[in-house]
Amino acid sequence: MNLQFIFILCLILALWNVVLTLFFLRFFFYYQRITKGNKKESLVKMLDQIVLDQERMKKALDELIAACVKLEAGGLLHIQKVGLLRFNPFKDTGGDQSFILALVDAKGTGVIISSLHTRSGTRWYAKHVTNGKGSEYELSKEEEEALKTAKTM
Numbered sequence: 001m002n003l004q005f006i007f008i009l010c011l012i013l014a015l016w017n018v019v020l021t022l023f024f025l026r027f028f029f030y031y032q033r034i035t036k037g038n039k040k041e042s043l044v045k046m047l048d049q050i051v052l053d054q055e056r057m058k059k060a061l062d063e064l065i066a067a068c069v070k071l072e073a074g075g076l077l078h079i080q081k082v083g084l085l086r087f088n089p090f091k092d093t094g095g096d097q098s099f100i101l102a103l104v105d106a107k108g109t110g111v112i113i114s115s116l117h118t119r120s121g122t123r124w125y126a127k128h129v130t131n132g133k134g135s136e137y138e139l140s141k142e143e144e145e146a147l148k149t150a151k152t153m
Contacts (some may be wrong), residue, residue: 035098076106083150087142089116100146106149112143 016035031043038046060147066135083102088095097117114125132147139147 078105079103079110080106081150081153083146085142085146085149100142102146102150104129104150
C-alpha cells in the first residue's frame with residue numbers, strides 16, 4: 001500500500017509539473033511576442049511606452065470626436081432640402097413654364113426663388129424663409145406648397 005501511495009503521489013506531482021510547464025511556456029511565448037523587435041528594453045519601459053501611446057491616441061480620438069460634432073452642427077446650416085413646383089399662373093399662357101424653387105436647411109431657413117413666365121417676359125423673385133415661414137414677405141400658396149415639398153424630403 002505504501003508503494004501504491006508513492007506511485008499516485010508521483011503521478012500527481014508529474015501532472016502538476018506538466019500544468020506548470022504549460023503555464024510557463026504560455027507566459028514565455030507571450031513575453032517573447034511582446035518583446036519581439038525591441039532592443040533589450042525592460043518590460044517597465046515598454047509598458048510605459050504603451051501607456052503613453054494610449055493616452056496620445058485617446059487625446060487624438062477626443063479631438064476627432066469634437067471635430068465631428070462641430071461638422072455635424074455646421075452641416076445643419078447647409079441646404080439640405082429642396083422643393084420644386086412647376087405651375088401655370090395665368091390661364092392664357094400654355095404649359096407649366098413658371099416654377100418655384102425652395103432651398104432650406106434642416107431648420108427650415110433658406111430662400112424661395114419664384115419664376116413667373118408671362119407673354120411679355122419672365123420675372124424672378126426671391127423671398128427669405130426663417131423656420132419654415134416667410135420672414136419679410138408673405139408666402140403665396142404655391143410657395144408654401146414648394147416649401148412643404150422641401151420639408152418632406
